[in-house]
Amino acid sequence: MSDHTGMVEKRGVGLWLTHLGLIIGVLFIFFPIWLAFVASTVTQPEIVRPPMPLLPGDQFFENYGRALTSGINAPVALMLFNSLVMAMGIALGKIAISLLSAFAIVYFRFPLRKTFFWLIFLTLMLPVEVRIVPTYEVIANFGMLNSYQGLILPLVASATATFLFRQFFMTVPDELAEAARVDGAKPMRFFVDILLPMSRTNIAALFVILFIYGWNQYLWPLLITTDPEMNTIVMGIKQMFPSGDDTADWPVIMATSILAMVPPVLVVVGMQRLFVRGLVESEK
């Protein structure tokens, strides 16, 4: 009996310690974000004068309003919209294309099927940064600089997602496809009516990951958007830094940073349930 309570006590202390550790860790990681938030609610002179403010000021609406409507080079609202278009385009495009290519690879026998699969797989080794110069050349020749197509298209092909869906499709019993065939479903009908709904949770999980991937693109938009109107928010923050002797408008820059964080957080929180389910289980 005493043994038992001793164990509970020990576990209790351990629990407190782990929680304490976790809380310290969270605070540590959260601190810079807090500083950014504080900086986005005070005035410029307050920021540059030491000591650094640690509590929010009263300029919240003023700073955020200024950022959203005028920004520095372009209104942040516009940059947010650009980022949204790009992230959605990349996430949905990648999902659509990889679903279709995985469907082709798993369910159809065509010549060089294996070769195509390995070709797709090979592109995993060629991230955007590696092929960025030739890609730029291609996009420039197509006249897609400073356009949404230019932002989205080069990033849409996805080996990872194709691979993921392939793995999932291979776990779907063959008999399901055969039952559909006996029911008279043509291949695309089977894809839409049966495979897609069954991949729901996988799609949701992938959407979250790919949305954040698209949202956080930095190098590519930096390269192909010269027009401030086409800036995305993540690269736009960098563009807000002054060149030469100008002083930086820190409150607006910080407000922009905070705003840049909001949509990914919303997507994660909003899709958390589906996301977690998609990662841990597949409905069969």
Added chain:
Amino acid sequence: MATVTLRNVKKSFGKTDVIHGVDIDIADGEFIVIVGPSGCGKSTLLRMVAGLETITSGEVQIDGKVVNTIEPMERDIAMVFQNYALYPHMSVFDNMAYGLKIAKVPKSEIADRVATAAKLLQLEPYLQRKPRELSGGQRQRVAMGRAIVRKPAVFLFDEPLSNLDAKLRVQMRLEIKALQRELGVTALYVTHDQVEAMTLADRMVVMNGGVADQIGKPLDVYADPQTAFVAGFIGSPPTNFLDGGLVPGLSNGVTLGIRPEHIQMGDPGRLSAHVAYTEALGAETLIHCRLTDGSQLTARQDASVPIPAEGQSIGITWEDGHAMTFDANGRRL
């Protein structure tokens, strides 16, 4: 409702020949059971009739029409799969209705047909559930319902009961038989379970290594097997096989087959043996004997007959009419 005819149907996967030429004539409304050991090609044969597997050579006809190159849907068949293959994200209703929706059957008729099938299969309370919320037996019924609503000319079953427990299997077996009678639909049913084959079949096809060894009414097949394989496969415990050299009046190279229930014990017999062990099963008793040359033999007797003691020496005999002789290739002589 339709006839089904297989003409010298063969199948190879690459270089391996799996079906070596099967001929079957199935009458309208007949219940045919294909039975055989694992890997003998039962499923492959059924899937060729379904159109899920290409036919390497030969001909499959449904209602007199060659269907070799026709898609499953146009063959007017319905199939029940071993693991049911229900669409996991669809309700029971949608599972049954899916084929009809694709065939663009009007909504009201779909509702009617599904309701009728659900009533027949006692599935009415479950129509809105997902397959994972059903028991094995209920899933099995949904799979049957999906086949029924299509009003096909031929039902194809591939071991539909093998995922159920023994008791449910017996119950579903009866239901399937009753249903098929009631609907009068031609049925092809694959199983490796000889009890299912014996009880369900109007005629059964005993497959052995890609060949149909014998086709006939269950009792005829049981009473009059054409090959040693059929004699050994149908019947439990299996037929006893004795080397012809042992038996007076038979030559070497010939095999004698006698069913356990046809073996009589008592002195003096045609052969002498001793009782190795006995199994009393209640209604009957199995007596396992060992002959002087070491070969095994099983006799079945009624529980009312006294059970011989283990180790006892006894004589074994049989009536001539019950002895089956097979040549070296296992063909009946």
